[in-house]
Amino acid sequence: MKPDNKKEENEQISVVIGLSHILADTYTLYVKTQNYHWNVTGPNFQQLHMLFENQYKEMALAIDEIAERIRALGHKSPGSFKEFKELSSIEDDPDKLDSRQMISSLIKGNEIISRKAQEASLIARKYDDEVSSGLLTSRVSVHEKTAWMLSSLSE
Numbered sequence: 001m002k003p004d005n006k007k008e009e010n011e012q013i014s015v016v017i018g019l020s021h022i023l024a025d026t027y028t029l030y031v032k033t034q035n036y037h038w039n040v041t042g043p044n045f046q047q048l049h050m051l052f053e054n055q056y057k058e059m060a061l062a063i064d065e066i067a068e069r070i071r072a073l074g075h076k077s078p079g080s081f082k083e084f085k086e087l088s089s090i091e092d093d094p095d096k097l098d099s100r101q102m103i104s105s106l107i108k109g110n111e112i113i114s115r116k117a118q119e120a121s122l123i124a125r126k127y128d129d130e131v132s133s134g135l136l137t138s139r140v141s142v143h144e145k146t147a148w149m150l151s152s153l154s155e
């Protein structure tokens, strides 16, 4: 929906900035999770290979939904590696990681997104954008659950 005035326009931009950061973070974590799906080794290979696959597939759907929410608000969605790199807080890992290090990197990434999605959701709610707020809250729920599952593996 088009904002009525300058104040509403600025409020909507704050929501779009939040969504754009979550999009970039989710895309970055998606690539990282798929990389680990391919390259994980060790006695738990099968279990981790499948678990990472479920996680990156879920994120692939979420990425599309978040980008299309930005478009529905009338803004251009980030969509290039350059933009994602600038917007994301999730860092690349060294080339060679063992399965424990992969799990710990994914826990960190999921925790970063759940924390940032929570903040972005509160901003959206403050500006009466219940749709964006709901979408972001659903991302908090997914990433908290994924972080819990990964933490349970590493205990």
Ligand SMILES: [Fe+2]
Binding pocket: 037, 053
């Ligand atoms: Fe695969």
